[in-house]
Amino acid sequence: MTRIGNSDLDVFPLSLGGNVFGWTADRDESFAILDAFVAGGGDFIDTADSYSAWVPGNSGGESETIIGEWLASRKPENVVVATKVSQHPDFKGLSAANVRAAAEASLRRLGVDTIDLYYAHFDDESVQLAETVRAFGELQRDGLVRHVAVSNYTDSRIREWIDIARSLGIPSPVAIQPHYNLVHRNEVEGAIIPIAQEFHLGLVPYFSLAKGFLTGKYRSTDAAGQSSPRAQAASAYATEQGLAIVDTLARIGEAHGVSVAATALAWLRAQPTVVAPIASASRVDQVADLLDGGRVELSADEVAELTRVSEWTPASV
Template sequence: MAALGGTGIEIYPLVLGTNTFGWNTPENEAHAVLDAFAAAGGNLVDTADSYSAWAEGNSGGESETVIGTWLAKNRSAGVLVATKVSQHPEFKGLSGPNVRAAADASLKRLGVEAIDLYYAHFDDAETPLEETVGAFNDLVTEGKIRHIGVSNYSPERLREWLDITERTGAARPVALQPKYSLVSRGSFEPGLRDIAVAEGLSGFPYHVLASGFLTGKYRTEADLAQSVRGGSASRHLNPSGLAIVEKLDQIARGRGVAPASIALAWARSRPGIAAPIAGARVADQLAPLLASADIELTADEADELTALSDFIGA
């Protein structure tokens, strides 16, 4: 199991991403995914109040609503929910009043008394950081959120957030959500990684399968048409990216698992990372994701993958 900062809470070594819920995963299928995840021992689900405002006909909050209807029928499952604030069309930014209003809206959609882990989704340069830190602290004090996380912050701004909590006694973040994978390491390493390790923050990275590229699904230009995510994966379709996929393939074949399982296990093996986030559009896609939780790469396997990706930027 992984740790949630210094809270004493243990987390299954895979976090379920849900940005397809209420978009291209309808509610009944999303509930099937959640059922299978919980049955396997999964206990942290990741969403955001803005999922999936980008889809035609949606306005944001759809994923939270779908999770909420599942939670209403599965209170005893022990599943924790992480959600985020700053990107919902009606709740942009991280001003104090906005953070409070957005949290209340998320609580209503999720149908819970408290949000287990509440992230600042993206930095808000227009709002003094002291105001944002104070708003999150107030929500903890009032029992509306249990723990604080920070997502997509620079090392400098994360350090500033932590310094403010030291100075004011405000509740500290316990989690960090960076973009991180074998083909996108620069956003996390070395700055955020070093802070996470030094301060005991648990890293729960997203984009770990690089829009499906690290599953081995995309090997040629023609393959990109297989999925709506093909366009996002196309930037990795080059000799360097394909060399990583080939190494994932080799290790996966030797272990009798899927390349995605190895890519997720590699991320979990890295300093500062507690558990990767990965999503499944349908329940049948969960198996290789869940399999990663039981894989411990050898030092040689991890080093070979790391060496192939050492030059990769953000």
Template sequence: MTRLDAAGRPIDRAPGSRWGDDLAVPIGLGTNTFGRTTDAAASHRVLDEFAEAGGVLVDTADTYSDGASEVILGDWMRARNNRAQVVVTTKCGNLPPFDGLSASQVAAAAEESLRRLGTNYIDLYFAHYQDDETPIEETAEAFDALVRVGKIRAIGLSNFTADAVCEWIDTANANGLAVPVALQPHYSLVHRKPFETELAPLASEAGLAVLPYRALGGGFLSGKYRTEADTEDRARGGGVRPLITPEGLGLLDTIDAIAQEHNVTAAAIALAWLMQSPTVTAPLVSATSGAQLDDLLAAPAVTLDEAQITRLDIASDGLT
């Protein structure tokens, strides 16, 4: 785990490297199902298997199951006595009564997350959603204050426009504040814009780590949703139903063909495509069982050739 100074700058990091470049397994475990569709015992089993496979980055948020996800993760770290071996990312700004990114809300939300997680620091703390009602300077100062007292080690931005990311970085640089080191955008083969057109060039220029969420398109890219009947009575059915089109199914056919060439699952191919993007540090994925997790953890061993990447690019072009 890379150490940071009081301003959130990495110590002993090689020039030109990004936050997260030293992750042993370049995949993050998303915990949005913990406490909702996955109970504590099942969640702990998934966490155990993720850790046993070498995974270290676990992503949560105060809004996930209204804080229950953070509690489950905190209980697991305490039971396993492994806090130092886990890279914890969590988020604030979207859970009442601490919604928004004013200085007081950010400070209060951080205290609540620390309490639920049972830790005295958060490795990477995200502003979950852009808050146009609060000046970015106020929010940047609030996050910087958390860095300076050691409650968070680095700052990330999720669901921010490119203009807002630039404004935060410029404000931080102009005022000697801790600068954001990571983005968490919505990005996958079925949702390529606005990340590719607006955020990817910025991430590359600013050296920002990129941790995409919904990396499997809400489960669509795993291939389990091919008809409207497949979406019935499924928690994510409504979100993937619009993707069941000739174009969407054509993309699944392309993924399936490439998966057969590598003898892996469709999900592993969709993740491999993300992981081979030069701007992506680690996609975030959710799993409710060890079997699901095994499929996902096969992705880092897959190397797509240029022709396969082009086939995927063409098949997914125009879906978003």
């Protein structure tokens, strides 16, 4: 178990992504995935109020609704649910009124009295940051939210949020959710991890498997023939270096008896301040790999080898 920042949330070090619920996993498959995750020791679920508004026929909130129905049906103990605000079609942005209305809507869909971890999903610079910080603080004061967090914020805006919170006597964020994985490292390692270390924040990375590339499914530099948008996005990482990373993951994973995906998640867990990478499963048979990713421990030499093979230096201007 791993504590999220300086909060009282102690979780299994792998978060199940709820972005697929109501999208590539229907209600029954979503229930089966959630059942398998919890049965295997998982207890940390990540979603957002906007999931999955991009699907034709959906309007947003489908993932929260499915999770809420599952919670009501199963009544699991000690499950931590994180959700986010700012992108739902009916609750855009981070004005105080919108943050309150969106949180109340999420609570109804989830069927809970309190959201364990509530993220500002994307920064909204059209609203004074102090207004947003105060709104999140009021949700905590009123018991609607236990802890707050930020997603897709720059280091300077995170620092500004913390400064405002401290000046107002409001609890600071306990977590940051950045895009971070073996093929997308530099920005997080250069700017986000240092501020997380400074303020004792936990990282909960998304795209931990690089849209599927770090499962080992894409093993050719030829992206032609990848039909789905998701496959095309994943295959974009299939450069010579990307394939070398996957080959190294496969070799190290084989030594531990786990998959490429589990090994990639284990490397991420070994990075400073990382609490629990987020990874999703569209089928129940994919859950075991994710759980392995939360348990397998790589040696220091294995972590260092993966770090070396995935180093990337931008071309000089």
